Amino acid sequence: MTRVFNLSGGKSSACMTILEKPTRDDIVLFTDTGREHPATYKFLDEIEKQEGFKIHRAAYTHRRSPGLAGFDALTNWKRYLPNRVRRICTVELKILVARRYLRPLIGLRFEQYIGFRADEQRRDSNYRSTYKGTVTRFPLHEKGITKAMVDAFWLSKPYTLEIPPILGNCDLCFLKGKNSIIKLMALYPELADKWITDEKRSGNTFFPDVSYEQLLAIAKGRHKDFNLEEAQPAYTCHCN
Incomplete structure (x- = not known):
């Protein structure tokens, strides 16, 4: 079964992905909202350069928002702003974008990897996969890796994410x-x-x-x- 690594652009998911050593048969996926800090994109470029694996990048587009992508495309045509109660941005810009990108490549049955740490047990237990038949794993949680350990991991690297969490x-x-x-x-x-x-x-x-x-x-x-x-x-x- 193909492994799909959900790389958010943060230190934890990047640490997880590197430790799991993705191969050419795996997919490392970053769903781009277009609202990330410039340092996040620089971090992703450095990961590809330093670690030697490809990061697949996918973003939301819509025919009613020509020339726009991500958050800009979504809010331009919908004229609706997400909020804490109706978080359409998570569904539209992350979940559905990933689904549309993965379906033609590998279908919707795969082993997905998510970077929840051992000190984020609530996120792990509350997670519900949107893919039927997909196996979900939390490698950092399984290995007892905490935020302090992730920070130590990045201190050992010649590059890191250069913005506060x-x-x-x-x-x-x-x-x-x-x-x-x-x-x-x-x-x-x-x-x-x-x-x-x-x-x-x-x-x-x-x-x-x-x-x-x-x-x-x-x-x-x-x-x-x-x-x-x-x-x-x-x-x-x-x-x-």
Whole structure:
């Protein structure tokens, strides 16, 4: 059975993939939302270069959003913004994109590998595969590998992901919560532009009570003496 490694672009899933030594018969898949930090794409390029395996990259497109891909394509034609209750982005940009990419290559029966660690038992136990007949494995959890061990792994490498964990996945995802988003905007105000554009184009907001433009205004008045390494998302993201 073909092995499919779900590589989110983060340190844990990358560590898992490298330790499992994917072969030419395996598929290492990164589903690109188009909202990752530039350092994530650089990290993926380095993995391919340093580890010697191919990373398959797939992104959402739609005929009603010509020339656009990922999050931009989705919100452009739907005119609907995902939120914490209706997270259509996870389904459309990750799950369905992976399904459409894999079906013509290997069908939908395979052994999928996910990078949940041993200290993320809730994520492991709550996971439900969307593929019937597919075997799901969590190698890091099986081997007792924790965040500290993943960090140690990357210290042994000549390259790493050069952003704090809170910047992983979609850079200003609403699931990170208002406080974390304000902190990120204070240090990286340029990241706010595309999210503000989404809200203005759709006439809606990601949060029911505040816009990203308002969050940016708050961020500009904040001190920048906080440590993003310690920032935690408000809600668990299943995109990775």
